[in-house]
Amino acid sequence: MKRLSAAVLAAALAAALTAPVRAEGEGDEDAADPSMQSTSLLTVFYDSTGPMAFVAMTPKDVPAGARLIREVRGVSCQRGLSLPTALSLTSTSVGGAYGDGGYARALADIRKKHPEAAGIYDVRVDLETFSLFGFYQTLCTIVTARGFEAPPAPAAK
Amino acid sequence: MKRALTSPLGLFVLLAGLSGCGILYTDVKAPRGWRTASPADVRAAPDDPTVRGEACARSALWLFAWGDSSYDSAMKAALGSRDAILYDVRSDLKIQAYALGLYVKECTVLTGRAAKP
Numbered sequence A: 001m002k003r004l005s006a007a008v009l010a011a012a013l014a015a016a017l018t019a020p021v022r023a024e025g026e027g028d029e030d031a032a033d034p035s036m037q038s039t040s041l042l043t044v045f046y047d048s049t050g051p052m053a054f055v056a057m058t059p060k061d062v063p064a065g066a067r068l069i070r071e072v073r074g075v076s077c078q079r080g081l082s083l084p085t086a087l088s089l090t091s092t093s094v095g096g097a098y099g100d101g102g103y104a105r106a107l108a109d110i111r112k113k114h115p116e117a118a119g120i121y122d123v124r125v126d127l128e129t130f131s132l133f134g135f136y137q138t139l140c141t142i143v144t145a146r147g148f149e150a151p152p153a154p155a156a157k
Numbered sequence B: 001m002k003r004a005l006t007s008p009l010g011l012f013v014l015l016a017g018l019s020g021c022g023i024l025y026t027d028v029k030a031p032r033g034w035r036t037a038s039p040a041d042v043r044a045a046p047d048d049p050t051v052r053g054e055a056c057a058r059s060a061l062w063l064f065a066w067g068d069s070s071y072d073s074a075m076k077a078a079l080g081s082r083d084a085i086l087y088d089v090r091s092d093l094k095i096q097a098y099a100l101g102l103y104v105k106e107c108t109v110l111t112g113r114a115a116k117p
Helices: A002-017 A103-113 B002-006 B008-018 B071-079
Strands: A042-049 A067-084 A093-100 A119-132 A136-149 B025-034 B050-060 B064-068 B085-098 B103-115
Touching: A042 A067, A067 A103, A103 A136, A119 B071, A136 B025, B025 B050, B025 B071, B025 B085, B025 B103, B050 B071, B071 B085, B071 B103
Parallel strands: A042 A093, B025 B064
Antiparallel strands: A067 A093, A067 A136, A119 A136, A119 B025, B050 B064, B050 B103, B085 B103
């Protein structure tokens, strides 16, 4: 039995250290790969939105004559609560998750902060995880990009 | 020690540590995705410099995790004060773990070329 436990431990260690190491949303352009707030085993409520796929623009997609804005940033967050049912680290927890951490919300945040931006390109997407004692967690989608203003309309003749 | 590590609680603590999260406190930024530019997407020039940037997050004692290994941070480290755009980007993840994950350092390493925006 002890040998079996040691073998399981060794296998778990090996698996954890050699886990897939790419960014989880890499290749987002075509594949649906959501990042959702995790929750406890006993989920009382769940009303959460997370990022899944976003085909971002590259510099060549920027319209000719558009004025470039240096950098824009939008954030959207999911939140989770988890409470243990007993005073033990291995006890079951009850909890839930809520919030909108999706791309649409993050891009709306950019539009709100930079109403002059007509579009964005060179988009980096990062995830910020915050957790305090495991009771309260947030998972935020941070969209950082270069923005551009729409090119001026041609003068009427 | 061995018994502690092979108990369910020991396994839980160990896996929590290796997952890059702290049991008591976690505040980390990690990369999710970036549609990088190819040479055809930018005004590439033969003398565009090759740059490298690294951004790291750490965890200690399986209890605490902190740091910023985001694409944005790595890109800013690579470009420094240059007003440029990265293209032909290679993104790597470097993990260093010691003493059964008591200290883990995960870094996003970007290598690419910097073109004028």
